[in-house]
Amino acid sequence: MGITIITQAFPYFCAVKEPIKLVILISGKGSNARNLVNYFKKNQHVRVCGMISSKQNQELASYCTENQLFYTECSPWDEARILPILNKIGCEVVVLAGFLKKISPAFIDAFTHRIINIHPSLLPKYGGAGMYGRRVHEAVFANKESNTGITVHLVNEHYDEGEIIVQHDCAVHPEDTPATIEAKVQQLEHQFFPKAVEQYCLSLKR
Ligand code: GAR
Numbered sequence: 001m002g003i004t005i006i007t008q009a010f011p012y013f014c015a016v017k018e019p020i021k022l023v024i025l026i027s028g029k030g031s032n033a034r035n036l037v038n039y040f041k042k043n044q045h046v047r048v049c050g051m052i053s054s055k056q057n058q059e060l061a062s063y064c065t066e067n068q069l070f071y072t073e074c075s076p077w078d079e080a081r082i083l084p085i086l087n088k089i090g091c092e093v094v095v096l097a098g099f100l101k102k103i104s105p106a107f108i109d110a111f112t113h114r115i116i117n118i119h120p121s122l123l124p125k126y127g128g129a130g131m132y133g134r135r136v137h138e139a140v141f142a143n144k145e146s147n148t149g150i151t152v153h154l155v156n157e158h159y160d161e162g163e164i165i166v167q168h169d170c171a172v173h174p175e176d177t178p179a180t181i182e183a184k185v186q187q188l189e190h191q192f193f194p195k196a197v198e199q200y201c202l203s204l205k206r
Contacts, residue, residue, distance in 0.1 A: 019047040020201045023070075023091040027054045028098035028133065030063075032118060032189055036097065037067060039194035046201045049089050052082060054101050077101045083110060093201055096155065097193070100132055105157050115155035115162075116200060118193050120185045122167055123151040127160030137181040145172050148181060150188045152196040166196045 022040070024033045030051070037048050050070025053060055054077045064071035070089060074082055083106075086094065096103075096117040103115060119127060119136075126136045126148075140148045149169030154162035168191075170184045 017045075017206065019043070019045055020092050020204065020206070021047055021049045021090050022093045022095055022197070022201070023049055023086055023089060024051045024095045024097050025054070025099040025101075026051060026057075026060070026097050027100040030057065030060045030098070031186065032097035032193055033060070034063065035190045036095065036194050036197065037069065040198070043198070046198055049091065052085070054099065079104055079107055083107065086110075092206075093197075093204070095197055098133070102159070103155050103157075108155065108157060113154060114204070116165065116197055117153055117155050117160070117162070118189055119151045119153065119160050120148075120182070120189065121151065122147070122149045122169055123153065123160050123164065127151075129159050131160070134178060134182060137178040137185065140172060140181055141176065141178045147171050148185060150185060150192065152193060152200075165200055166192070168192045 022036075024036060026033050030053070033051055040046050040048050048069065051060060051064055052071075053073050055075055056073055061071050061073070072085065092114060094111050094115045096115065099117070108115065120133070121127065121131070121136045121140065126139050131139070137148075147169045149167055151167045152165045153160070154165065156162040168188050170188055172181055
């Protein structure tokens with residue numbers, strides 16, 4: 001009887017794949033990183049294994065401990081220390097969620113088409129070196145743009161120039177300020193970034 005069950009179940013077990021392992025890199029407060037963790041908590045296909053911060057972030061360290069996630073800080077940023085850690089974890093996809101350090105060609109080679117970034121504008125507008133966080137929203141405000149949004153894209157050797165996965169936009173009204181624009185954009189990020197990461201991961205051949 002027992003043997004019969006095992007035999008029937010064997011092909012099924014062979015077909016089941018391990019979840020894709022993600023590691024999130026951050027430099028800021030980490031609201032997107034936490035949102036990703038929450039989104040993937042019960043996901044069968046994608047698992048957030050941990051976070052690496054390029055700055056000291058005690059709050060995030062405690063959050064990771066509470067959620068049984070790997071966490072380390074690397075300041076000053078040192079890829080030579082981080083790459084072996086990612087390999088040891090078995091990381092398959094790296095997600096940049098407010099990560100501000102340059103990713104080297106060696107890092108990109110190690111994770112070809114497997115590094116995803118979120119940028120708080122409709123690229124190619126307001127991208128490139130020095131364009132991050134509040135600075136982006138101040139520029140959108142100064143130029144009296146009528147809309148802005150988010151871009152989820154793959155990372156290549158040039159800041160914010162990798163292949164675009166998805167974009168979502170929102171209106172900018174005359175009464176908006178850089179702070180209200182930032183709030184609208186963060187809402188878009190929290191709503192759409194996890195889904196974009198999930199869909200991209202599911203499209204990967206393993
Ligand atoms: C996010 O708005 C993200 O798009 C932006 O930093 C913020 C991080 O917020 N990233 C960039 O500007 C990258 N060029 P968070 O720490 O609360 O997730």
